[in-house]
Each structure stands twice: as structure tokens, then as C-alpha cells.
Amino acid sequence: MNSEESINLSINKLKKVSIIIPVYNVDSFIIQCLDSVRSQSYTNLEVILVDDCGTDNSMAVVQEYLKHHSFTEVKILHHTHNRGLSAARNTGLEAATGEYVFFLDSDDELTDDCISVMAEPIEKFYHDFVIANYEVKGSDKDYPALTLSTGALRNNKKILHSYAEGRWYMMAWNKLCNRKFLLDNKLFFEEGLLHEDVIWSFKLACKACSMYVIQEPTYRYTIRAASIMTGTDIERDAKQYIKVFEAITQFVVNEGMQQAQDEYTLLEGRKSTLLFSLLQRNEYGLYNRYYPYLHEMSPISPWAAFKSKTIGIKYLLRDLHYLLPMAWGKRYKRLFYNLYYKWRGKPIEGAFW
Structure with missing residues (x-):
């Protein structure tokens, strides 16, 4: 050869x-x-x-x-x-x-x-x-x-x-x-x-x-040069993320993975981070507007996830708002953010903006 x-x-x-x-x-x-x-x-x-x-x-x-x-x-x-x-x-x-x-x-x-x-x-x-x-x-x-x-x-x-x-x-x-x-x-x-x-x-x-x-x-x-995001940009971005979470939630339900630990951690973690990122930027109007969408988008009760050992106590406390009426859940979620992040000065993991 x-x-x-x-x-x-x-x-x-x-x-x-x-x-x-x-x-x-x-x-x-x-x-x-x-x-x-x-x-x-x-x-x-x-x-x-x-x-x-x-x-x-x-x-x-x-x-x-x-x-x-x-x-x-x-x-x-x-x-x-x-x-x-x-x-x-x-x-x-x-x-x-x-x-x-x-x-x-x-x-x-x-x-x-x-x-x-x-x-x-x-x-x-x-x-x-x-x-x-x-x-x-x-x-x-x-x-x-x-x-x-x-x-x-x-x-x-x-x-x-x-x-x-x-x-x-x-x-x-x-x-x-x-x-x-x-x-x-x-x-x-x-x-x-x-x-x-x-x-x-x-x-x-x-x-x-x-x-x-x-x-x-x-x-x-x-990375292309970009200006600081405005409230309008954040609103458009938040709308897109909600559509993303809807698609992921549907996938999780279709695949029967509601009680799978990593799937729960990923989905609920990103949903919480979106809401916390809005609060961190003082976008209270957007928080109030988009919270109901995420509240309705819950494929499994956090209490059921906790009982099945899918999540631990920290995530249960974070996600307890799903068990409350929407108006109270919105307040609870904001209180959790203030206690765990804002008042402690703790950075949000994977903040959106």
C-alpha cells in the first residue's frame, strides 16, 4: 500500500x-x-x-x-x-x-x-x-x-x-x-x-x-456589544421564558417525569429564579403579572414531592406557595425571596439578568 x-x-x-x-x-x-x-x-x-x-x-x-x-x-x-x-x-x-x-x-x-x-x-x-x-x-x-x-x-x-x-x-x-x-x-x-x-x-x-x-x-x-436591558426588554424576555417553561412542563408531563428529582430541581429552580430575578431588579409589576402563570404551571405538588423524597426541606419551603391560594402564594414567594436572598445579601444562583 x-x-x-x-x-x-x-x-x-x-x-x-x-x-x-x-x-x-x-x-x-x-x-x-x-x-x-x-x-x-x-x-x-x-x-x-x-x-x-x-x-x-x-x-x-x-x-x-x-x-x-x-x-x-x-x-x-x-x-x-x-x-x-x-x-x-x-x-x-x-x-x-x-x-x-x-x-x-x-x-x-x-x-x-x-x-x-x-x-x-x-x-x-x-x-x-x-x-x-x-x-x-x-x-x-x-x-x-x-x-x-x-x-x-x-x-x-x-x-x-x-x-x-x-x-x-x-x-x-x-x-x-x-x-x-x-x-x-x-x-x-x-x-x-x-x-x-x-x-x-x-x-x-x-x-x-x-x-x-x-x-x-x-x-x-x-459576545456582541449590547446596552443595559430596559424594563421593556426584561418584560419581553420574561414572556419568552414563560413559554419555555410551558414547553418543558409539557415535556415532563408527557414523559411521566413529574416525580423525578433532577427534572423537578431543574424546572422549579429555573421558575423560581425568574421570579426572584424580577424582584431583585424591583420589577414588582412584572412579578405580579407573571406569577399567576407560573403558579398554574405545577405538574406535581411540592408536598407530594417532599413525601416521596424527590425534594428536601429547603425546596419544600421554597415551593410551598403552590399549596396556597394564588394571592397568598404570591406574597409567600416574595417573603421567601426577602428572607433567603435580599435580607441575607445572598446572590441568586443563575440570575436571569
């Missing part, structure tokens, strides 16, 4: 990876993103660009770039109108032919060895998904870290518990996912919602039975 045949044989053994890149109003960033994909040391790649009908020059920049730079395999898919990030990712997932898929935001970049590093574990053993660490560009703010050690988690209980503890991040990017696993479990993104990654990663954690963790950073996440 000559050296050229040896190289071709090595390439053929590599699992095909589809990199899915939604494109929307990123004409200032897309070249750096595409450069990082073209620089990949991994060779068996399919690049899927989804045109989500932006209002800037992004697709013209893409077309001009492709005239002068070649990829192994490129697909460009076009939406007829703007449908959002979730829809663009779904379009890419449905069109992908790789055994594994990787979601890349078009204003971010990959390290040169990103796919090579993340694909190494799947060349030896099957994993539902591989996750690696990431770097942040453009912000001094702390972002969710990957705090698990390098290695495999091979049962769902460990995977879900590590997610409930916040030991791996919810963003969809920088995860190398088995395409058949995603399709079989209907792990598509909820269209028409912001914060779609919250729902998707929750479902991923509930369904995956094998994940591999890599501590090495393989992704560069770019």
Missing part, C-alpha cells in the same frame, strides 16, 4: 460530520466563521449554510467567499422568509447526511482542531454526544463553565444529574451530536421562541445515555 492509499483509507474511516451554520445578519462576522471551518484539520466534513433571510449582506459575503475558497462539501439552503435560529438549525439537521452534526453560530469561530478533537472519542466508542469547553470573546462576564473532567458518562442518571448541577452548559453549539439519536428522539428546536437552547438541552439531558466530555476549549463564543 502506497502513502496516498494509506491517507485515503484513513480518511474513509473518519465518521462524516455535518457542520450546520444558520446565517442571519452577520456580514461582519461570517468570514472569520467560515475561515475557521475551512481551517479544520478534520477532513470528512459537510458544511450546511442556512440562509434565514437577513436584511444585510451576509449571503452575498458567503457567495463571494465560496468563489475563492473551496470546501470538501457545501450545501446552501434558503428559507423563503425569516424563520429564526431554531428553524434554521432544524432545516440544517433535516438536510444533514453526516453521522454526527455540529451546530455553529455564524458569529462564532472554531479552533483549528475542533472537530478532530471532538470526533476522536466517537472513532473508538459510540456516544450520543460529545461536549467540549469554550472561550469567550468580547466580554468580561462569567459564562456557564464546563466543570466535568475529561471522560465518558455512560448512563442517563449521571448525565442528567450533572446537567441539573449546572456542570455543563445549555447552549446547543460546541456539541457533536449523533444525528440518528437526535432524530429518533425528536430533538428539534422549538420554533418561534427565544432561549430555545434551554428547552433543547433539557431534553438532551433527559434522553442521552452516553456523553463524552473534553475539557480542552474548541469553540470561540463571541
Whole structure:
């Protein structure tokens, strides 16, 4: 066997990876993103660009770039109108032919060895998904870290518990996912919602039975400049989170997981954090407006959860408001916040704003 045949044989053994890149109003960033994909040391790649009908020059920049730079395999898919990030990712997932898929935001970049590093574990053993660490560009703010050690988690209980503890991040990017696993479990993104990654990663954690963790950073996440959020922004954001919680609650009920400890901890913890974040910012009007939605959105009584040892006394005290009439529950929840957070000066874990 000559050296050229040896190289071709090595390439053929590599699992095909589809990199899915939604494109929307990123004409200032897309070249750096595409450069990082073209620089990949991994060779068996399919690049899927989804045109989500932006209002800037992004697709013209893409077309001009492709005239002068070649990829192994490129697909460009076009939406007829703007449908959002979730829809663009779904379009890419449905069109992908790789055994594994990787979601890349078009204003971010990959390290040169990103796919090579993340694909190494799947060349030896099957994993539902591989996750690696990431770097942040453009912000001094702390972002969710990957705090698990390098290695495999091979049962769902460990995977879900590590997610409930916040030991791996919810963003969809920088995860190398088995395409058949995603399709079989209907792990598509909820269209028409912001914060779609919250729902998707929750479902991923509930369904995956094998994940591999890599501590090495393989992704560069770019924070775009933004002004301080106004009350109007927070109101719009809170509405979106309530829709997210509705979707997660429905999923938990449909899957019969109301009394599962990690599912309860995740859902009720995030609902409480939303309300506490509103109180922390003195958004009392929004707190009063949105509390009833969350009060009605309770798939299991906290008392029943406590008796079944799903939760302990701290969470029971936090969630007792569900057992009260709505008007009293709203007051109790605010009192709990004042006692546990405000008056003690204790920071809210995972505050929304």
C-alpha cells in the first residue's frame, strides 16, 4: 500500500460530520466563521449554510467567499422568509447526511482542531454526544463553565444529574451530536421562541445515555456589544421564558417525569429564579403579572414531592406557595425571596439578568 492509499483509507474511516451554520445578519462576522471551518484539520466534513433571510449582506459575503475558497462539501439552503435560529438549525439537521452534526453560530469561530478533537472519542466508542469547553470573546462576564473532567458518562442518571448541577452548559453549539439519536428522539428546536437552547438541552439531558466530555476549549463564543436591558426588554424576555417553561412542563408531563428529582430541581429552580430575578431588579409589576402563570404551571405538588423524597426541606419551603391560594402564594414567594436572598445579601444562583 502506497502513502496516498494509506491517507485515503484513513480518511474513509473518519465518521462524516455535518457542520450546520444558520446565517442571519452577520456580514461582519461570517468570514472569520467560515475561515475557521475551512481551517479544520478534520477532513470528512459537510458544511450546511442556512440562509434565514437577513436584511444585510451576509449571503452575498458567503457567495463571494465560496468563489475563492473551496470546501470538501457545501450545501446552501434558503428559507423563503425569516424563520429564526431554531428553524434554521432544524432545516440544517433535516438536510444533514453526516453521522454526527455540529451546530455553529455564524458569529462564532472554531479552533483549528475542533472537530478532530471532538470526533476522536466517537472513532473508538459510540456516544450520543460529545461536549467540549469554550472561550469567550468580547466580554468580561462569567459564562456557564464546563466543570466535568475529561471522560465518558455512560448512563442517563449521571448525565442528567450533572446537567441539573449546572456542570455543563445549555447552549446547543460546541456539541457533536449523533444525528440518528437526535432524530429518533425528536430533538428539534422549538420554533418561534427565544432561549430555545434551554428547552433543547433539557431534553438532551433527559434522553442521552452516553456523553463524552473534553475539557480542552474548541469553540470561540463571541459576545456582541449590547446596552443595559430596559424594563421593556426584561418584560419581553420574561414572556419568552414563560413559554419555555410551558414547553418543558409539557415535556415532563408527557414523559411521566413529574416525580423525578433532577427534572423537578431543574424546572422549579429555573421558575423560581425568574421570579426572584424580577424582584431583585424591583420589577414588582412584572412579578405580579407573571406569577399567576407560573403558579398554574405545577405538574406535581411540592408536598407530594417532599413525601416521596424527590425534594428536601429547603425546596419544600421554597415551593410551598403552590399549596396556597394564588394571592397568598404570591406574597409567600416574595417573603421567601426577602428572607433567603435580599435580607441575607445572598446572590441568586443563575440570575436571569
